Amino acid sequence: xxxxxxxxxxxxxxxxxxxxxxxxxxxxxxxxxxxxxxxxxxxxxxxxxxxxxxxxxxxxxxxxxxxxxxxxxxxxxxxxxxxxxxxxxxxxxxxxxxxxxxxxxxxxxxxxxxxxxxxxxxxxxxxxxxxxxxxxxxxxxxxxxxxxxxxxxxxxxxxxxxxxxxxxxxxxxxxxxxxxxxxxxxxxxxxxxxxxxxxxxxxxxxxxxxxxxxxxxxxxxxxxxxxxxxxxxxxxxxxxxxxxxxxxxxxxxxxxxxxxxxxxxxxxxxxxxxxxxxxxxxxxxxxxxxxxxxxxxxxxxxxxxxxxxxxxxxxxxxxxxxxxxxxxxxxxxxxxxxxxxxxxxxxxxxxxxxxxxxxxxxxxxxxxxxxxxxxxxxxxxxxxxxxxxxxxxxxxxxxxxxxxxxxxxxxxxxx
Amino acid sequence: xxxxxxxxxxxxxxxxxxxxxxxxxxxxxxxxxxxxxxxxxxxxxxxxxxxxxxxxxxxxxxxxxxxxxxxxxxxxxxxxxxxxxxxxxxxxxxxxxxxxxxxxxxxxxxxxxxxxxxxxxxxxxxxxxxxxxxxxxxxxxxxxxxxxxxxxxxxxxxxxxxxxxxxxxxxxxxxxxxxxxxxxxxxxxxxxxxxxxxxxxxxxxxxxxxxxxxxxxxxxxxxxxxxxxxxxxxxxxxxxxxxxxxxxxxxxxxxxxxxxxxxxxxxxxxxxxxxxxxxxxxxxxxxxxxxxxxxxxxxxxxxxxxxxxxxxxxxxxxxxxxxxxxxxxxxxxxxxxxxxxxxxxxxxxxxxxxxxxxxxxxxxxxxxxxxxxxxxxxxxxxxxxxxxxxxxxxxxxxxxxxxxxxxxxxx
Numbered sequence: 001x002x003x004x005x006x007x008x009x010x011x012x013x014x015x016x017x018x019x020x021x022x023x024x025x026x027x028x029x030x031x032x033x034x035x036x037x038x039x040x041x042x043x044x045x046x047x048x049x050x051x052x053x054x055x056x057x058x059x060x061x062x063x064x065x066x067x068x069x070x071x072x073x074x075x076x077x078x079x080x081x082x083x084x085x086x087x088x089x090x091x092x093x094x095x096x097x098x099x100x101x102x103x104x105x106x107x108x109x110x111x112x113x114x115x116x117x118x119x120x121x122x123x124x125x126x127x128x129x130x131x132x133x134x135x136x137x138x139x140x141x142x143x144x145x146x147x148x149x150x151x152x153x154x155x156x157x158x159x160x161x162x163x164x165x166x167x168x169x170x171x172x173x174x175x176x177x178x179x180x181x182x183x184x185x186x187x188x189x190x191x192x193x194x195x196x197x198x199x200x201x202x203x204x205x206x207x208x209x210x211x212x213x214x215x216x217x218x219x220x221x222x223x224x225x226x227x228x229x230x231x232x233x234x235x236x237x238x239x240x241x242x243x244x245x246x247x248x249x250x251x252x253x254x255x256x257x258x259x260x261x262x263x264x265x266x267x268x269x270x271x272x273x274x275x276x277x278x279x280x281x282x283x284x285x286x287x288x289x290x291x292x293x294x295x296x297x298x299x300x301x302x303x304x305x306x307x308x309x310x311x312x313x314x315x316x317x318x319x320x321x322x323x324x325x326x327x328x329x330x331x332x333x334x335x336x337x338x339x340x341x342x343x344x345x346x347x348x349x350x351x352x353x354x355x356x357x358x359x360x361x362x363x364x365x366x367x368x369x370x371x372x373x374x375x376x377x378x379x380x381x382x383x384x385x386x387x388x389x390x391x392x393x394x395x396x397x398x399x400x401x402x403x404x405x406x407x408x409x410x411x412x413x414x415x
Numbered sequence: 416x417x418x419x420x421x422x423x424x425x426x427x428x429x430x431x432x433x434x435x436x437x438x439x440x441x442x443x444x445x446x447x448x449x450x451x452x453x454x455x456x457x458x459x460x461x462x463x464x465x466x467x468x469x470x471x472x473x474x475x476x477x478x479x480x481x482x483x484x485x486x487x488x489x490x491x492x493x494x495x496x497x498x499x500x501x502x503x504x505x506x507x508x509x510x511x512x513x514x515x516x517x518x519x520x521x522x523x524x525x526x527x528x529x530x531x532x533x534x535x536x537x538x539x540x541x542x543x544x545x546x547x548x549x550x551x552x553x554x555x556x557x558x559x560x561x562x563x564x565x566x567x568x569x570x571x572x573x574x575x576x577x578x579x580x581x582x583x584x585x586x587x588x589x590x591x592x593x594x595x596x597x598x599x600x601x602x603x604x605x606x607x608x609x610x611x612x613x614x615x616x617x618x619x620x621x622x623x624x625x626x627x628x629x630x631x632x633x634x635x636x637x638x639x640x641x642x643x644x645x646x647x648x649x650x651x652x653x654x655x656x657x658x659x660x661x662x663x664x665x666x667x668x669x670x671x672x673x674x675x676x677x678x679x680x681x682x683x684x685x686x687x688x689x690x691x692x693x694x695x696x697x698x699x700x701x702x703x704x705x706x707x708x709x710x711x712x713x714x715x716x717x718x719x720x721x722x723x724x725x726x727x728x729x730x731x732x733x734x735x736x737x738x739x740x741x742x743x744x745x746x747x748x749x750x751x752x753x754x755x756x757x758x759x760x761x762x763x764x765x766x767x768x769x770x771x772x773x774x775x776x777x778x779x780x781x782x783x784x785x786x787x788x789x790x791x792x793x794x795x796x797x798x799x800x801x802x803x804x805x806x807x808x809x810x811x812x813x814x815x816x817x818x819x820x821x822x823x824x825x826x
Contacts, residue, residue, distance in 0.1 A: 045803045084806060233806040234813045241798040242816035246825060251799060292825050299817040307808065 008383065009066070010375025011059075011077040011180075012188065013171060015044045015214025015237060016330050018058045020066035021369060022074065023359065023376035031380035033359025033373065035070025037062040046233040047082035047188075047215035049170050059178060076181035078375040078382075081128065081171055082188040082215045085164035088229035090133070091119050094155045104137065104146045108154055116158040126168065128187050129161040133225040142223075159226045161187050183379060189217030189229050191374030194381075196326050196352035197221060204323035207345070208352065209308060210371060211331035213237050218308050222320040232307055236331040239300050246296045247288050253277055257293060258334075264301045265336035266294045301337065305344040324348035328370035434623055434633055437518040437548070438616070440464045441535050444526025444555065446475045448609050452524075452616065453477075459624065463514060465539065467500050467531050479514060483507055483535065497568050500534030511539055515546035519633060520623065522616055523550065523580065528557035528565035533572035540579035549637055550580040551619060553612045556587040573646070582640040582737060584615050584647045586672070593671040611672075614651035618733025622688040622719040629700070631688070631719035639684050639717050645737035648678045652732050659730040660699035664706040667734055679710040680810065682736035687718040692727040695720060703732060709809070711736070 006025040012018070022035035039061040043051030067074055093116025097108055117130050135143040137151035146154060172182050193208040205222035216235045220228040239262075244254035261275055271291035276284045312318050325345050327337060332351055341349040354364045354373045364373065438460050440449030446464045453462065453476060463479035466472050472480045483503040504511065515521055521543040525532035536552060543550045554576065557565045577583050588608050595604055622631045650670035654662040668676045679685070687707055689700060700720050708716060714736070800806075800814040807813070811820065818825065 045800070046806065050803070084804075232808075232813075237799065238814065238816075241800060241814075242818065244798055245816050246818060295823075295825065296816065296818055299821065299823065303813075303817045 007070075007072050007074070008376050008379035009074045009077045010080065010191070010372040010379065011062075011175065012080040012191075012372045012375065013044060013049065013055060013059065013174075014041055014082075014212055014330075014371070015047055015235070016212065017041050017368070018055070018062045019369060019372045020062045020074070020077070021372035021376050022066050022070040022072060023357075023373075023380060024070075024072075025380050025383060029380070029384045031357055031359075031376050033357060033364065033376065035066045035068075035072070036360065036369065036372075037064065037066025037069060039065070041213075045214060046084060046237070047212070047231070048167060049174060052170075052174060055174060056178060059174070063178070063180075074180065076183045077175065078191075078379040079171060079175055079182050079185045080188040080191050080371050080375050081163065081168055081185050082212070082217055082231055083163065083167055084215070084231055084233035085125075085167055086128065086161065086187060086229075086231045087163075088159055088161040088187075088226075090157060090159050090227070091116050092155055092157050093117070094153065097152050097154060102150045102152055104149050104151060104154055106147055109135075109147060109156075112154045112156045113158070116156050117160070119160060121162055124165055125162050126165040127160055127162050128168070128185060129159070129190060129226075131159045131161075131226045133157040133159055133227070134223070159229065161190070161229050163187075184382065186375055186378050187217070187229065188212075188215075188371045189219040189231070190226065191372075191378055192217065192328050192352075192370045193219045193221060193226075193326075193374065194377050195354040195357065195370045195374035196328055197323075198355070199224070201323040201326075205320040206323040207308075207312070207321050207325045209305075209325065209327050209329075209341075211235050211304070211327065211329040211337075212368075212371075213330055216304055216308070216329070216331075218311075220312065220317050220321070222317065227320070228312065228315050228317055230308075230311060232304060234300075234304055234307075235329070239297050239331070239334075242296050242300050243293060247293060249277060249286070249288070257288070258297065261290050261293055262297050262334055263294045263336045264298055264334050264340040266291055266298055267336070270294050297334070298340065301331075301334065301340060302344065305341050309344050318345075321345075321347060324350060326350055326352035328352040328367040330368040332367040434519045435517055436460045436520045436522065436620070436623070437515060437543075438462050438522040438524065439539060439543075440475070440477065441523060441525040441539060442466055442529055442532030443468070443471045444529070444532055444609075445524045446471050446477075448524050448526075448612055449477060450475060451609065451613055456617070457620065460620070461518070465504075465511075465531075465535055467503065467535075481507070481510065481514065483531075495530040495565075495568075497530055497534030497572060500531045501538055502534075504535045504538035508538065508542055511542035512546050515539075515543040515548055518543070518546065518548045520636075521548040521550050522619075523552040523554075524612060524616060525552070526555045526557075527569035527572045527576075528561060529568075533568045537572060537575035537579050540576055544579065544581070549633075549640065550582075551640070552576050552580040552583045553615050554583060554585055555608055555612055556585060556589070558588045558592075577646055582645055582647055582735075584612075584649050584735060586611050586615070586649075590671050611651070614733070615649045615735070618649070618651055618688050618690075618731075618735070619686075621690050621721050621723075622686070622733070629718060629720045631686075631717060635717050636686075639686065639715065640737070645684065647682075647735050647737040648672050649733065649735040651734075653729060654732075655729045659728075660702045663730055663732045664703055667707070667732060668710065673734075673736070676710055676810070678736050678738070679707065679714075679734075682711055682738055683714050684737040685711055685714045685716045686733075686735040686737075687716065688733045689718070689720045690723055690726055690731040690733075691720075691729065692724060693722055694727065695722065695730070699730070707734065 008023045010021045017038050018041045019038040021033060023031040023033050026032050039058040041058055043049060043054030049055050093112050095108055095112035095115055097104055134157055135146045136155040137143050137146050137149050138153050175182050189210055192210040196208055197206055202221040203224045208219045210217040213236045216232040218230055240255045240258055243258055244251045273290040275288045275290055277286055279285050324347050325341055338349050351367060352370060354370055357373055357377055440446040446466060449462060449464060462477035464472060464475045464477045465481040467483045469482055472482055485503055523536050523539055525536045527533045540550045540552060556569045591608050595607055650667050650672055652663050652666040673679055704718055797814045805812045805814055
């Protein structure tokens with residue numbers, strides 16, 4: 001058995017699958033993936049739990065598989081959260097330096113961070129992440145660490161990811177019901193980005209799109225920090241649903257057709273191809289034109305990308321994505337997705353690989369595990385940070401992912 | 416000839432700096448409303464009233480009164496028959512036209528459904544247009560409880576009015592029920608509905624006359640409305656305090672007359688006027704406009720921002736949304752004089768009244784629109800998302816298959 005203190009587990013309760021990834025913190029601090037467990041998810045719609053018992057059952061199955069594979073006992077997890085209620089925005093905080101010598105101290109940094117978090121959210125919403133982007137000293141931007149500098153006005157730009165408190169609670173309570181501790185909750189999009197992007201890519205600017213079963217998360221990094229995050233409650237499930245409706249087949253059959261014949265672009269060959277669906281006895285039920293199937297899929301996927309592209313256009317980030325677009329999540333497996341996305345974003349699009357972490361290569365290659373792997377990486381960075389500590393600002397995740405401890409504590413204790 | 420007139424106006428009116436605006440109150444309701452308009456604010460406007468009843472004309476303080484009389488009416492008014500009053504108005508067409516002469520803009524204020532308002536307004540609109548004015552009609556439609564006959568008369572009159580006026584701003588009284596509480600007296604209810612029409616008039620009036628941060632030129636208004644023959648809805652909201660611009664936007668989007676903002680998305684021409692004190696900031700203007708723009712992507716927007724010293728700390732926003740229309744309808748001829756009604760033949764009510772309604776191409780388009788919009792929502796099952804919370808994005812339900820929403824046919 002490994003030492004428990006070095007075990008980090010990431011748990012993603014997704015719409016399509018529940019997935020647990022176990023990592024072990026090596027001596028040099030980098031995580032190494034040693035186990036994976038997954039189960040088909042039956043009680044989740046659009047990223048949110050709708051059937052508590054079923055989710056709990058599936059969760060136990062996934063946990064057992066991961067524990068058996070890694071040969072460890074999982075006591076606590078980093079929990080990934082998603083859902084249409086989650087959103088992100090940028091906020092700026094200001095603080096005047098009052099000391100006689102005008103030197104900026106740790107306390108000033110604390111104050112300005114606190115000011116930036118003082119935002120008006122709907123009463124039922126709570127902050128999930130508050131990430132520092134960069135400081136301004138007397139209006140001059142792009143200061144990474146202002147401590148020790150001289151100035152009269154300190155400002156900080158933060159990205160705040162927030163969500164509906166009760167809906168977040170639902171997931172936390174469920175996990176705690178299975179005798180697991182929740183270390184922290186992490187927005188799925190941020191976890192995926194952490195798994196896929198290298199520091200250099202974050203610096204250059206990149207868009208990560210996690211096309212899952214029920215939700216599509218997107219996160220934009222630029223200049224090393226998060227600039228924008230959002231969730232669309234539209235993803236693979238919608239593709240299947242469209243197919244079921246458009247081709248007049250049951251949902252389960254639509255799902256199968258999607259996996260076997262699906263494509264994000266209508267191929268010439270498909271236009272002439274006819275697919276016969278058969279029942280259990282091998283009798284032909286109905287025949288479907290493959291071109292039609294792909295057209296329905298293509299329209300839906302194109303729309304998802306277009307909505308994201310429009311959103312980025314709105315916040316003015318389209319020109320900052322010099323490293324390109326990275327796709328992950330189960331739906332990223334759809335053939336032809338990359339050229340479709342390239343068409344819409346007009347830039348380089350790649351299938352993301354969890355290359356910034358070591359371990360079981362079988363797991364790292366799969367786009368749908370990106371979130372859970374990212375959760376492990378998040379956990380390992382947090383652990384390293386805690387050990388290195390206490391200088392808060394030296395080594396924060398991706399230049400300053402800092403969980404709102406007090407709010408988070410409240411969230412956990414409420415249940 | 417009409418285009419000549421139009422050019423003439425566009426060239427001449429800025430020269431003397433002031434627009435000649437004539438406001439007509441037609442019928443009992445119109446006259447009543449006009450009396451509330453006679454405030455110092457409207458000192459520059461010329462008022463005129465038209466009715467078939469001498470009694471109500473006598474109560475009005477307007478300088479110009481036109482009494483449409485015929486000895487067959489015996490001084491008793493039109494008796495709720497728009498055909499009679501319409502025919503009378505046709506007889507006096509030359510008088511009406513000469514009254515409108517010289518006006519750049521003619522406002523017609525009337526209540527549809529009765530005799531005088533429904534019958535005279537379309538004829539007056541045509542007369543005013545022939546006299547070269549831009550014609551805006553502000554009309555109310557009767558409550559449902561007032562009966563089918565009035566309802567049908569109002570519909571017919573509305574269709575005729577749309578064919579004749581440049582723009583018709585229509586207030587269905589029935590929608591007012593959402594705005595008033597149960598204990599409101601009848602008197603107050605009519606005051607509220609009247610108030611709405613008046614606010615519409617005031618909004619356009621302010622836009623044209625107040626010194627503006629952003630001035631709406633008469634030419635802009637003409638461009639937007641002339642020959643559009645559109646039916647418009649409008650909202651007038653007033654807010655105060657530091658968050659006034661945000662509140663104003665919220666109120667507009669939630670306005671009952673806009674059907675939860677649907678009227679905005681369906682419109683293709685929108686007029687927005689903001690009136691505030693000298694403390695109006697550009698950011699407030701842009702915040703309001705930004706939100707409205709987002710609601711109506713396809714619409715051509717004209718905005719104005721006007722200042723008024725007595726508006727300190729308050730913000731008034733008037734939005735007039737003109738519904739998109741199909742091909743321009745055949746003009747005017749529908750209101751042909753019908754002498755046979757005056758001579759006392761009993762009218763064959765429903766059939767004939769509805770006839771021009773069905774022949775009118777415009778009517779068809781307005782009926783079709785809501786049906787088309789609702790079709791997908793009633794028939795398309797959302798499958799596995801039927802019971803879950805809909806994924807709304809800018810008013811679109813993303814759970815409905817994309818190819819359905821885009822109207823792409825699969826064969």
